[in-house]
Amino acid sequence: xxxxxxxxxxxxxxxxxxxxxxxxxxxxxxxxxxxxxxxxxxxxxxxxxxxxxxxxxxxxxxxxxxxxxxxxxxxxxxxxxxxxxxxxxxxxxxxxxxxxxxxxxxxxxxxxxxxxxxxxxxxxxxxxxxxxxxxxxxxxxxxxxxxxxxxxxxxxxxxxxxxxxxxxxxxxxxxxxxxxxxxxxxxxxxxxxxxxxxxxxxxxxxxxxxxxxxxxxxxxxxx
Amino acid sequence: xxxxxxxxxxxxxxxxxxxxxxxxxxxxxxxxxxxxxxxxxxxxxxxxxxxxxxxxxxxxxxxxxxxxxxxxxxxxxxxxxxxxxxxxxxxxxxxxxxxxxxxxxxxxxxxxxxxxxxxxxxxxxxxxxxxxxxxxxxxxx
Numbered sequence: 001x002x003x004x005x006x007x008x009x010x011x012x013x014x015x016x017x018x019x020x021x022x023x024x025x026x027x028x029x030x031x032x033x034x035x036x037x038x039x040x041x042x043x044x045x046x047x048x049x050x051x052x053x054x055x056x057x058x059x060x061x062x063x064x065x066x067x068x069x070x071x072x073x074x075x076x077x078x079x080x081x082x083x084x085x086x087x088x089x090x091x092x093x094x095x096x097x098x099x100x101x102x103x104x105x106x107x108x109x110x111x112x113x114x115x116x117x118x119x120x121x122x123x124x125x126x127x128x129x130x131x132x133x134x135x136x137x138x139x140x141x142x143x144x145x146x147x148x149x150x151x152x153x154x155x156x157x158x159x160x161x162x163x164x165x166x167x168x169x170x171x172x173x174x175x176x177x178x179x180x181x182x183x184x185x186x187x188x189x190x191x192x193x194x195x196x197x198x199x200x201x202x203x204x205x206x207x208x209x210x211x212x213x214x215x216x217x218x219x220x221x222x223x
Numbered sequence: 224x225x226x227x228x229x230x231x232x233x234x235x236x237x238x239x240x241x242x243x244x245x246x247x248x249x250x251x252x253x254x255x256x257x258x259x260x261x262x263x264x265x266x267x268x269x270x271x272x273x274x275x276x277x278x279x280x281x282x283x284x285x286x287x288x289x290x291x292x293x294x295x296x297x298x299x300x301x302x303x304x305x306x307x308x309x310x311x312x313x314x315x316x317x318x319x320x321x322x323x324x325x326x327x328x329x330x331x332x333x334x335x336x337x338x339x340x341x342x343x344x345x346x347x348x349x350x351x352x353x354x355x356x357x358x359x360x361x362x363x364x
Contacts, residue, residue: 111246115242118240118241118242118293118295119240119242121293121294122240122242122291122292122293122296123291151245151246151249151251153242153243153244153245153251153253154240154242154243154253155253155256156253156256156257156258156341157258157259161251161252161253163245163251163252168352171348173251173252173344173348175253175344183342183344184344185252185344185345185348187348197313199313199314199315199345199349200315200345201344201345203342
């Protein structure tokens, strides 16, 4: 068997090189394209993302500990890529109805259902809600279980927009974009001049949303 | 005439889908957000109809609507000057909005709010704060 020409310094290099060779010979080009997510080849995807399982088909029983923190499949990844946008949204609603770590999950599921029906009533031929946006919103709520139930509406682009507002100067609105980013608006009392209102907006990753918003005191009315 | 600024004292109304309202029926900034393809925010000029009564003005807007209004959608009424002043004084960049007449064949009171884009969510939220009146988008029988 002819292997590639790189020189091997450790047995790990040997294995990696063999995997490269094996993949190039045994998988179609689309499988090796990191932008192609049509095939749920979890192990292969992780390898292409630099998250290769240490327990691959070739490297068995090696440094399994390092993998323990990486959940190989999120509940959302289980949703088949072949589903239509609307079907994906219904799958997420089903998931919400089974959730116990979001205290208002059933109320939220009902609200999303209402938004779908209202959106279809006005624009029957359009997608009701972008599933990636809904997914990012639900993931955010799962990571922040202490947040109160927000007002949930749809943006013109059919993204989820959540709003926590108790007064004109206690306003935190977030549009969850399908890209994994969040477009936020905050109106909050100026800590030095409480009669004045600080107003700011921006786009950050959903993961950075609360670290960005928290210093503005949003948790005083959102949680 | 097309492109003319609306008088400061006049009023405009904006169609608000129920998907942009809270569960309590309050308007959110999403009702004033632009889509990426929009050059301005569509509104209707109420005084265009030269009818003294607000209900009659709203009735004319309902007749001209090109939309397929949902049963629970609302028409939000704003004053031109109050809206523009509030946004100018409260936005971090002292944003100047203009409301211009944009008549269309079957919608002669059609107008547009100019001066912000689809990413200006803060401006949309400020505009929402200046809503003065709400009416059902379809006439209640």
